[in-house]
Amino acid sequence: MIYLDSNATTRVHPDVLAAMLPYLSDECYNPSSGYRAGRKVKAAVEAAREQVARLIGADAREIYFTGCGTEANNAVLYSLAGMCGENRRIVTSEIEHSAILRVCEHLAERGFVIDKVGVDAGGRLDLEAWDRAVNADGVAFATLMWANNETGIIQPVEEACGLARVAKVPFHTDAIQAVGKTVVNVDDVAVDFLSISGHKFHAPKGIGAVYVRSGLRFEPMLRGGGQESGFRSGTENVASIIGMGKAAEIMQEKLDADGHAGVGELRDYLESILMENLEGVEVNGAVEYRAANTLHLAFEHCEASGLLILLDEYGVACSAGSACMTGKQQPSHVQKAMGFSSERANSSLRMSLSIFTTKEEVEEAAKQIVRAVKKLRSVQGGGGVGPVVIYTE
Numbered sequence: 001m002i003y004l005d006s007n008a009t010t011r012v013h014p015d016v017l018a019a020m021l022p023y024l025s026d027e028c029y030n031p032s033s034g035y036r037a038g039r040k041v042k043a044a045v046e047a048a049r050e051q052v053a054r055l056i057g058a059d060a061r062e063i064y065f066t067g068c069g070t071e072a073n074n075a076v077l078y079s080l081a082g083m084c085g086e087n088r089r090i091v092t093s094e095i096e097h098s099a100i101l102r103v104c105e106h107l108a109e110r111g112f113v114i115d116k117v118g119v120d121a122g123g124r125l126d127l128e129a130w131d132r133a134v135n136a137d138g139v140a141f142a143t144l145m146w147a148n149n150e151t152g153i154i155q156p157v158e159e160a161c162g163l164a165r166v167a168k169v170p171f172h173t174d175a176i177q178a179v180g181k182t183v184v185n186v187d188d189v190a191v192d193f194l195s196i197s198g199h200k201f202h203a204p205k206g207i208g209a210v211y212v213r214s215g216l217r218f219e220p221m222l223r224g225g226g227q228e229s230g231f232r233s234g235t236e237n238v239a240s241i242i243g244m245g246k247a248a249e250i251m252q253e254k255l256d257a258d259g260h261a262g263v264g265e266l267r268d269y270l271e272s273i274l275m276e277n278l279e280g281v282e283v284n285g286a287v288e289y290r291a292a293n294t295l296h297l298a299f300e301h302c303e304a305s306g307l308l309i310l311l312d313e314y315g316v317a318c319s320a321g322s323a324c325m326t327g328k329q330q331p332s333h334v335q336k337a338m339g340f341s342s343e344r345a346n347s348s349l350r351m352s353l354s355i356f357t358t359k360e361e362v363e364e365a366a367k368q369i370v371r372a373v374k375k376l377r378s379v380q381g382g383g384g385v386g387p388v389v390i391y392t393e
């Protein structure tokens with residue numbers, strides 16, 4: 001199978017696996033144990049913290065490991081909500097991941113007012129509306145994703161963070177689709193809190209991290225043995241932490257070497273083959289702001305749900321952005337926010353590459369996508385009944 005769904009998850013890098021294995025066997029000790037073997041494991045965890053910190057330009061003391069990216073987002077938002085005093089407004093965007101939106105909905109049930117700022121047709125945040133939102137009375141905090149998981153569009157985080165700072169509003173970013181794919185540096189963009197997830201950049205699933213700017217208060221979500229400096233109790237997932245550290249080091253080397261340009265070239269190559277061989281293909285999202293690995297295209301007169309079934313049969317895995325609700329395909333909240341017609345949204349496909357994607361794979365995938373689109377267009381004018389299809393986020 002050709003895997004073009006790296007925004008959903010990525011393969012564990014072989015060097016990451018090799019770094020992890022000892023901690024699943026011989027080095028099985030608890031990092032909190034005081035004897036020498038335990039202290040050695042603790043030192044390895046701290047080295048991994050340094051590696052993760054380095055990837056985002058942070059100090060290791062500002063990094064706390066969590067059980068996944070969703071937990072990282074939850075931990076920050078509930079902490080901020082718990083310490084906001086009289087302030088009851090939360091500013092966010094319409095295109096956030098469910099790991100932000102569902103938390104906001106839950107907080108709304110507890111009396112918070114959620115102000116979701118929109119995006120333009122290219123999928124980028126409306127900064128003027130953001131400015132107004134963060135300057136409203138009683139804002140508790142603001143949260144904006146760095147890169148969108150569906151479209152790959154990189155948000156104006158620096159500007160949005162700057163506006164929040166001027167308004168004296170704490171700022172969090174869900175950088176889960178950005179870290180490892182584009183330069184994310186907490187010195188350049190002075191965010192207060194930032195979420196990371198390992199499985200989006202070749203570490204295993206089930207490991208995440210939160211960056212908390214030094215000096216800021218943080219209320220832990222999990223209390224217990226006081227691991228992670230009390231921020232997140234629970235015996236550490238040592239092997240995965242080591243894996244995330246190694247993956248961070250690998251991605252940093254790659255970003256330093258070419259800024260992910262190699263992946264970007266392959267993505268552009270895929271796009272150009274599809275454009276050359278098919279009529280009625282449109283790019284979704286502002287091309288100049290796309291993460292290098294993501295390609296989001298609308299194939300006119302072609303239902304994405306049907307396309308996915310055919311592509312699965314032809315050996316290509318990717319995602320589509322519509323969910324079947326009460327028998328009708330419904331555009332995702334991101335495509336709705338971008339103002340897409342249902343037709344365009346329901347004919348859109350996300351292809352996401354990784355450092356493991358090869359030129360040969362791109363050529364073969366492009367051939368199969370062209371074949372599937374042509375076949376679908378020749379049958380029922382491109383329609384057809386598909387399964388329930390939704391992005392794997």
Ligand SMILES: Cc1ncc(COP(=O)(O)O)c(C=O)c1O
Nearest residue numbers: 068069070097099149176197393
């Ligand atoms: C933007 C974004 N935020 C949060 C998450 C959740 O991360 P995790 O799968 O590690 O819980 C994902 C991935 O699914 C994502 O793409």
